[in-house]
Amino acid sequence: MMQNNAHKRTSRGPRRIRVGPRTQLACVNCKERKLRCDDHVPSCANCHRVGLTCLVEDPCTRRHQSRNYVETLEGRVAFLEDQLQRIQSGDTGSSMRVHAADDAADSQPAASKAREAEDSASELSSKVGMLGLRMDGEEPHYLGSSSAFAFSRIIHSSLRQPEQRYRSETFGFPDEDTPIPPTCPLPDYELGITLSNVYFENIHPQYPFLHEPTFRSWEAGLLEPSDHIETLDFDPIALFFVNMVYCVGALLLSNAGPLPRQLYLSAQLYIDHVLSRDNLESIQAILCCAMYSLRSSKGPSIWMLSGLALRQCIKLGYHRTHKHFGLTPNPLKQEMRKRVFWCAFGIDCMAALTLGRPLGIPLQEVDAEFPIDIDDSCITETGVHGTPRSSCSDPPTTMSTALHVFRIRCLWARTHASIYSDAAVSNPNHPTYSTRVKQLRTELEDWIASIPPIPARHGSALSIFATRDWYDLNYSETVILIYRDQLTGHTNVEDSVFMECARAAESICHGYRRQYIGKPVNYTWGTLHVLFSAGLTYLHCLWTSPAVGDAVWYDGMSSTLMDCTMLLVVIAERWKGATPYRDIFEALSNRTTAMMMDRKREQWMLPAPSTVSNPVDQGDLTQWMADISNVGMSDGIDRLLNGLIGDFILQEPESEMVSGSLEEARQGSGVGGKFN
Structure with missing residues (x-):
């Protein structure tokens, strides 16, 4: 387009030189090398060919900046204004609605407002479902899959509960009404890094459904100061996961105040976009919400969330060995598929046994392999670098604790199937009952005898995970x-x-x-x-x-x-x-x-007692x-x-x-x- 315009101006006569910050100038690299610059946006052909960042010198400030600097700023301002307008109008298109109703809205009857909210949420979930049918990031479904429309309706009814009646509902007991906390921007760099470090030292060892290097790249793009405006990223996926990790990390700090709830609400502004993709990241998003519910006295049902995550895994075939798939994904995606499945399975198993309910999927229906016992940093899209841990005497990796957690959850699943799920053989007088119990005890003794070394910590433990006491308590x-x-x-x-x-x-x-x-x-x-x-x-x-x-x-x-x-x-x-x-x-x-x-x-x-109780x-x-x-x-x-x-x-x-x-x-x- 710019080349055509330049050609038309040249055909009419001498080209008029515009003086100002938007004048098309040769980039710094082409000037230094005395090359002809084609003025392409965002990078000229010469810079693109050698992999350099294409920068021009601002005539007024002499600062080096991208060629589309002003357009990018205008886009950012428009994006932020749109988000602000959505929040103020209450139409965020998100899971957590921030109520900012005016006086006229407050005068409406409660029933009318409830109907309007429900209609709006239902309409939104329908849109989310339709998005999921044509999202580029959607993965192929495993056999008889259901539509994203049905899934988004379930998400609408479960994830939206806390903000629709955001009370201090601790363990199901309604407490006094508490004001809805406002959303908040991301914390500053130092606090953000502190919160993410808390998460990856205390939560990630047991629930490694996120890939830390991938998260760190999202975090860096959102937090680290940048001299180049084109590197600033407003990807809603990154915004959701960074807010949720900070939220869960803040829950572990005793002096966090309302920050965890504010970060949780901020993350929900982007959850519909993540869920509509109906792929690996949508399962990771549900598991993030489960982490919030596990650590907080508020939040959606853990049993419901783990069930949703597990069913999405089944729908995408993550419960089966990768040999069942015709195409082999890159090593990073293959490992993350295994991780999210076993995390979802473990949480579902824990919740089901706590409530005395059936497991989300019987263990005999699962043939997915365990993830590789290797550090996150060794797994990339191009391959696995380094040697996986193979012996109990080897130093622990970032996956060692989680793998031992997966094993005890499988033992729980076998205990449930062997002792609790079949009434015909659960009687101790059954001929095989004693044998089954002894076998389970043998497996348990083998499990406690093979616990991995306790990983070193940079700070004090804020979670019981990855401590010797955690293994003894689970035993x-x-x-x-x-x-x-x-x-x-x-x-x-x-x-x-x-x-x-x-x-x-x-x-x-x-x-x-x-x-x-x-x-x-x-x-x-x-x-x-x-x-x-x-x-x-x-x-x-x-x-x-x-x-x-x-x-x-x-x-x-x-x-x-x-x-x-x-x-x-x-x-x-x-x-x-x-x-x-x-x-x-x-x-x-x-x-x-x-x-x-x-x-x-x-x-x-x-x-002798002096009084009677x-x-x-x-x-x-x-x-x-x-x-x-x-x-x-x-x-x-x-x-x-x-x-x-x-x-x-x-x-x-x-x-x-x-x-x-x-x-x-x-x-x-x-x-x-x-x-x-």
Whole structure:
């Protein structure tokens, strides 16, 4: 176009020289080499041929800049003005709507505004779905795939929940209304690097669904100062992932204030663009949202998000070995496909077992390989550089911890399939039951014996991941998982089973106390669940097994119960939804301590009690049970609770009535909770 215009001017006569910053000038490189410059935008042919950045000298400022400097600035200003207008009008086209309604909008009836919001969101999800059908980045689907339209509708109903009613819903318990935090620009360079370093040191070791070098290139393009305007990138994909990584990193800091929620809202401005691609990056985006929900007391359901990510993986064939694909992707994409699948599978397995639900995909349907045990920096689009880790004695890589996490999640999946999913063979009297349990225990012992070395840290641990305690806690949790079905539903259980479970529960209570009390590690919903279930298991063993009662001493029992109670108290101070867990465990713990002291007063050489403990109020118990049921727990934990209360708390005449109300409270609760 510019060449044609120049030709027309030349044909009319002498060319008029325009004086000003937009005058077409020979670039600096052509001037220095005394070459003829063709004035092409954004790079002349000479610079393009030798791979140099094509710059011209501004006649006024003498500064070297790109030839389309002003046009690029105008484009940026237009983009920012458009984004500002969308935010102010409430039509961001994003998952998180920032409510900036004027006085006239405030006067509309609530029902009318709700209908308008729903219509707008539905229309948007339809557009997103249609975009997904013709996006250049869309990958081929694996067999009977569903449309992006259906997927975007699901995303509309799950990811949009927090901003449509952005309350302080901690673990499913509505708290007082809190104002919607505004979105925020990206932090400055130093803070941004700090937040991303926190993420990759504390979250990435267990959930490596992002490629750190790729992320660092996005981060550099958005944060690092640049002398060349053409290098500035406003790619919504980069903006989404940088905001989400900073958001999750900020959640790990104790003094972050509203910054995590602001960054989360900022990221949601770009999520529709990422999801509409219906490819690897769309799954990574869902997993980023799952990381937010795992670390925050707010956010969409973890079970829903992990299920969405897992189904997208299945839809794209990531659960199958790469040999099933006709075309082999580049090594980086091939490794990231494996990573996102196993991360989604692991989170789904954890959420499903927590809630007592089926797995998103049976393990026997999976033949995808594990990712290579090698550092992120060694994997590029052109190949894998370096030698993967192959021995337990080799130094750990950025993938070593995650691979061991994937293995324990596979063991959980096999435990679920072998013990919990098939009622016909779950009875301990079944001929193969004992063999299956022994096989699972053997696999668990092999797993704990082969843990990788703990990676070195540049700062203090802000997450329990990649610590020795994390492996020990998962080992103990798996022991309880293997035997819990025997504890809660069967008679004539061997004393060794109770002893194993009591020791495992004791180890969990002490391990969490070491990690959380007096350290900057934040609590999560998963912490609450594991700790509460371990405490109940310990109480159940004390009440049910004479062997455990005979083996325990007062100091050991008191220390275990105190550690569990102390942590529940601290968690409840932060999250209101944890209050019923704290209250009911304190009541059960006090009654258990009194029972054990009565039984073993002489052996423990304890003085006679000076006062009689007050009985537990049955109305409080009913309310606590209902609250816990609303949050969501697995059937095994529900049975432990009902068994403990039915056996030794409710011995009054009206106990039958109260037990019935507890059971109704448990069964009448269909939804709720962060995992739910």
